[in-house]
Structure formats: C-alpha cells, structure tokens
Amino acid sequence: MLVTGASTGIGRATTAALVAARFHVWATVRRPVDAESLRAEHGDAVTTLVMDVTDEAAVRDAGERVVASGPLFALVNNVGAALPGPLEHLPLDVFRRQLEVNLVGQLAVTQAVLPALRASRDLGQDARIVMIGSIGGRIAGPMLGAYNAAKFGLVGLCGSLRAELAPSGIRVVLVEPGRVATPIRSRGEAAGQVVSDGMPPEALARxxxxxxxxxxxxxxxxxxxxxxxxxxxxxxxxxxxRNPAPRRVVGRDARVAAALVRALPHRVLYRLTAARR
Known part of the structure; x- marks a missing residue:
C-alpha cells in the first residue's frame, strides 16, 4: 500500500488503519520530522518517503523505489491543500499551486507507481487506486474557487483513469468527504490571510x-x-x-449536499450557494 500525505489528518489515520489491518504501508510526507514520527508510531510496518508531490524529480525517485520493491496492491492519493480567496484577486501562482497539489500531483504519483500496480495484476492479484476528493467536487461556493476547481478536476481525472485502467483490472475509487476535522482547515486559513493581506482596501471591503x-x-x-x-x-x-462503488460520499453533510445536487435544478443550486454578503 502507498498512502500520500500521511503526516496528518486522513492520510495519517488511513496509514494507521492499514497497519492495523496488517498491511505494510509506504507513507509519503514532506518533512523528515513527520517521517520520524510515523516510524516511531508504527515501526517496520511503515516505510516513509519524504517528497513533495509538486516536485517531479522527487515523485519519480519515490516511484522508482516503490516499483523496485515489487508489486503494489493499492495507491491512496490523499495529499491535498486548501488555498482560499476570492478568484478576482487570487494570485495566479496560488491558483496554480492549488492545482499542482490537488490535481497534477495526484496524476504524477499515479503515473510513477502504475508499473507496480500492473505487476500486482500480472501475478493475478488485485490492484486499486483510491483518490481522496471532496464534496467540493460536486458543489462549489465562494472563497474556495481554486480548491473546487481542483476537486471538480479530480472527478474527471478519476473518471478517465477508471475507464482507461478497467481493461487492466485496476479499480479506481473516488472518496468524497464532507467536513473533516483536519489541519488542512487551519493551514488554509493562514494561506487565505496571506491573500487577504495582498488585496487592495476597497476589494477587501467588498x-x-x-x-x-x-x-x-x-x-x-x-x-x-x-x-x-x-x-x-x-x-x-x-x-x-470485492466490488467497491466507484464513488463514496462520507459524512452526513456530504450526503445531504450530494442529494441536493442530484435533486435540485441548477438555478436553485446557484441561489443556495450564492453568498448573501
């Protein structure tokens, strides 16, 4: 198993759950201190990889190490970030960073380890890819335009991957949580403050x-x-x-939002998501 973004939140919890299920886990983190923490917690059950998913060379090197170790049963693409701000004033480098982390990086890691997933299938074993999306990939609102763009894009990426890899027997599942208590929120608030600080006073007032x-x-x-x-x-x-659903919504709030998207006309959805202030 390979889990990206394993230092905190969903990635760390998934790593722990897989270790509890007696799987060996490759866990990617960005900081050596987080790698040390995971090794201290799980010992030899976890092999850490220090890399940033936006660093193509680092992803390629990590992928080569995983592929060289033998067949891989599953990839859990979890790493992500939330970089908020009004699209009118969001610096384009921030927008690009959001797409690089939450969308391009997911594909980069997938490409890097697909040979190991195929090796698992060649031995007659299972192989799966789980992408951690968001209910923000079904319904969008203000101040998270870059995040929503990446998560909507991830839906399309998963759909195409699922179709392309089906003949090879590699399953692709998209997990779409609603609100989750993870550090992504506090980090996103800090990133949003940087954007706000750079806005003209009249725009900030607006x-x-x-x-x-x-x-x-x-x-x-x-x-x-x-x-x-x-x-x-x-x-x-x-x-x-044995036969997982292609998309799995997690949380009551996410289930309600998904039901609204299916049931309500676009005009009504626009009214519900439009900011009142």
Whole structure:
C-alpha cells in the first residue's frame, strides 16, 4: 500500500488503519520530522518517503523505489491543500499551486507507481487506486474557487483513469468527504490571510463578509467536522470490498449536499450557494 500525505489528518489515520489491518504501508510526507514520527508510531510496518508531490524529480525517485520493491496492491492519493480567496484577486501562482497539489500531483504519483500496480495484476492479484476528493467536487461556493476547481478536476481525472485502467483490472475509487476535522482547515486559513493581506482596501471591503464567513466555516469544520478515522474506515472498505462503488460520499453533510445536487435544478443550486454578503 502507498498512502500520500500521511503526516496528518486522513492520510495519517488511513496509514494507521492499514497497519492495523496488517498491511505494510509506504507513507509519503514532506518533512523528515513527520517521517520520524510515523516510524516511531508504527515501526517496520511503515516505510516513509519524504517528497513533495509538486516536485517531479522527487515523485519519480519515490516511484522508482516503490516499483523496485515489487508489486503494489493499492495507491491512496490523499495529499491535498486548501488555498482560499476570492478568484478576482487570487494570485495566479496560488491558483496554480492549488492545482499542482490537488490535481497534477495526484496524476504524477499515479503515473510513477502504475508499473507496480500492473505487476500486482500480472501475478493475478488485485490492484486499486483510491483518490481522496471532496464534496467540493460536486458543489462549489465562494472563497474556495481554486480548491473546487481542483476537486471538480479530480472527478474527471478519476473518471478517465477508471475507464482507461478497467481493461487492466485496476479499480479506481473516488472518496468524497464532507467536513473533516483536519489541519488542512487551519493551514488554509493562514494561506487565505496571506491573500487577504495582498488585496487592495476597497476589494477587501467588498469581500469582507464572504471572507469572514469562510473563516468561520473553516473553524467550525476543525471543531465539529468528522474525525479523519471515519474517512479512513471508508478508504479501507474501498480497498477490501470485492466490488467497491466507484464513488463514496462520507459524512452526513456530504450526503445531504450530494442529494441536493442530484435533486435540485441548477438555478436553485446557484441561489443556495450564492453568498448573501
């Protein structure tokens, strides 16, 4: 098993759940200190890889190491970030960074380890890819335009991968959580503050209400969101079920949002998601 973004949140919880299920896990992190923490917690059950998914050379090197070790049963593409701000004033380098982390990086890691997944299939064993998406890939709102763009893109990426890899017997599953209590929210708030600090005063005044609402929502998610272990349990089921559903929504809020998207006309959805301030 390979789990990306394993230092905190869903990635760390998924790593722990897989170790508990007696799997060996390759776990990617960006900082050596996080690698040390995972090794201290799980010992030889985890092999850490220090890399940033936006660093093509690092991803390629990590992939070569995984492929050289033999067949790989599954890849869990979890790494992600939330970089908020009004699209009108969002620096393009921030927008690109969001896509690089949440979309391009997912494909880079997948390409790097697909030979190992194919090796598993060549031996008559299973092989699966689980992408961690978001309910933000089904319904979009203000201040998270870059994040939503990446998550909507991930839906398309998964759909095409699923179709292309089906003849090879490699399953692709998209897990779409709602609010989850992870550090991505606090890190996103800090990133959003940097964007706000760079906005002209009149623009900041124009968007002040929406920014404050987004910050309040992020703080509520950090406190009242589902524990990452709940998402990890769904990931494990997606890896072990004989015939997993292609898309799995996690959390009551996500299930409600998904039902609304299916049931309501676009005009009504636009009214529901439009900011009032």
């Amino acid at each position: 968007y002040r209400g929406q920014i404050d609402d987004a910050v309040a929502n992020a703080r509520r998610s950090a406190v009242h969101g589902a524990p990452p272990e709940r998402v990890a349990a769904v990931v494990v089921r997606a890896l072990l079920d």
